[in-house]
Amino acid sequence: MAPPRRTAGLALLLFLGACGFFQSCAVEVDVKDASNVTCLYAQWMMKFLIKYETNSSDYKNASLDLTSTVTHNGSICGSDTQAALLAVQFGDGHSWSVNFTKNNETYRAEFITFTYNTNDTAVFPDARRQGPVTIVVKDAMHPIQLNNVFVCHHTTSFEAENVTQIFWNVTMQPFVQNGTIGKKESRCSADTPTAAPTVLPTVANVTTASTTVSPAPTTAPTPAENPVTGNYSLKTGNKTCLLATVGLQLNISQNKPLLINIDPKTTHADGTCGNTSATLKLNDGNRTLIDFTFVVNASASVQKFYLKEVNVTLLNHQNGSVILSADNNNFSKWDASLGNSYMCRKEQTLEITEDLQVHTFNLWVQPFLVKENKFSIAQECSLDDDTILVPIVVGAALAGLIVIIVIAYIIGRRKSYAGYQTL
Template sequence: MAAPGGARRQPLLLLLLAGLVYGASAVFFEVKDGNGTTCIMANFSADFLTNYNTQSGSKNSTFKLPPNAEALNSSSCGKENASNPSLIIAFGNGHTLTLNFTRNSTRYSVQMMRFVYNLSDTQIFPNASSQGPKTAESVPDITADINKKYRCVSSNQIHMNNVTVTFIDATIQAYLSNDNFSKEETHCIQDEPSPTMSPTSAHPSSSPPHPSPTSAHPSSSPPHPSPPHPTPPHPSPTPPHPSPSPVPESPSVHKYNVSGTNGTCLLANMGLQLNVTYKKKDDKTVTRVFNINPNNTKVSGSCTTQQVTLELQTII
């Protein structure tokens, strides 16, 4: 980086670009009633971890929700006072993932999540000691306000018997008031910022310093004068060492987000500190440490299918 110039520090313009390439593509699902009105929409990717038995012991199988997964016609918008809406997703050789929804006057949630996996699928469950479908169920923490979409950029693990389902970059909405996701959203707890940790400071000793023995126990008699000694010559003073540059406190943690047409695509909860090395006019190399102040930072970015960009612009 070029020298800021002289002893007077000039403002520096910082530009940060953070790119994220998705490892798995989200899959879109939609449920409509008999009139063609959409009642459930969902867009997410999912990883599955399943423990199953073989003749040589238990094994783990990991697999992803494939892009050709589809919502079955048995999915339903439900009937008032009779049944609740449900999204039933089928993929692979006889595997299904079902989300059953319920609501009250202010919020809706996934009342039950059911995963049926087929141990006869030898590609996913090689050498399984039993065959046929197995069922695992759980009540996940997927809830949102009425007329808002549920949004969870972070990984959300749902634990069931012998199965863990991990939702990634999930957008889900039931009881839609129109045929598209709401612009407003309820974020999952995993996306909430973590508490800001204050910088660690040295703690003084809890006990007062002990006085020196001379002051604690004064002599009862006046001290005897010491015989005179020749004063030795003083050594030449040691040249002072340059003091190290002060290190700033821990940077302030701030929640940054990037949104696109489908809502939030990136959440970052972080503090930023830069170590900048540059040459001054006298050719001396200097290293400075800067904390990024979120209050003086302009945040922008973009969302595409394959990449998310977070751009921070600040004066330091």
């Protein structure tokens, strides 16, 4: 049997809700074969966080969303001998695709390919590298039973080569049989068994959805205690290249004030190590992404490292949508001599924006030159330096004693004058 021909068009390409900074667009693609019946169906939302180098050798974080101009050139239905391909192009030279293969019982996403174009100056101002950059993620999905619809309401993210791809509200089925989308769902592990099933959209209900305002996400209760301290590390091969021990708390003052403690038990550490730059990426389940970027100050007489940038992405824990994304790339904190570590047991505050702060507790970090999987000698912050209190207390006591002596001397002289009478 000859493989199905590539479609000449797609049935639906619709966007739900507003396309703004905090919320990506939703796209729906219905690919049809030569007989004009559905062979591949997908609806999903996605967002990209990209770290790139500038001409001044600094690093910045860019946020890339789907735009209102999306095409699907290259999408292929697939067959028993040919992989299915879902491909979209958007913005100024950006593209994303997923490749599906199948056997007699299951299908799976073999790899995801994402290409971003740093010539898009609106997204990548002052980018040092010009042109398209391609990232490939392999084994992007576990096998799914044929004729089942893959559904994942919650957030899934893939991190590779300074790019974080974030997906949520995914409904997808390649190799659709007889043009009929399957009625049985295969859920991702993040979705609870009791989660509401996805309603496969039609033209009617998609149009209605575009005018419906989503309810505000339910906020978590304010934590009564300081966060639990977590231990995180990165490796290059079998060698540890970054160590961090810290308790983290987010303070969000946007709308209703909210404190969020980061739970180390559900937090995964990832990132990159380098000679002059290192990034620790913490993913707290399906809720919070925090990136810490450290750099080396090579221009100083004594080489030091310091915290340069912090990026925070807050996700709606109910449906995984992005509700807050902010970064500050102008820090100069947590500095220590290269080869040493930095320690601060007391609470510190990193102000990301006016509405977002990150509080740290029991901090101990070493992003460079880690030896034998252990922290090197720690340079402590001034908040922890209790030795400075000793001279302050002694000085205050001596000053008080001097004041008492002076007052007693003045009173004594006045009493001595009172014993004499004028002749």
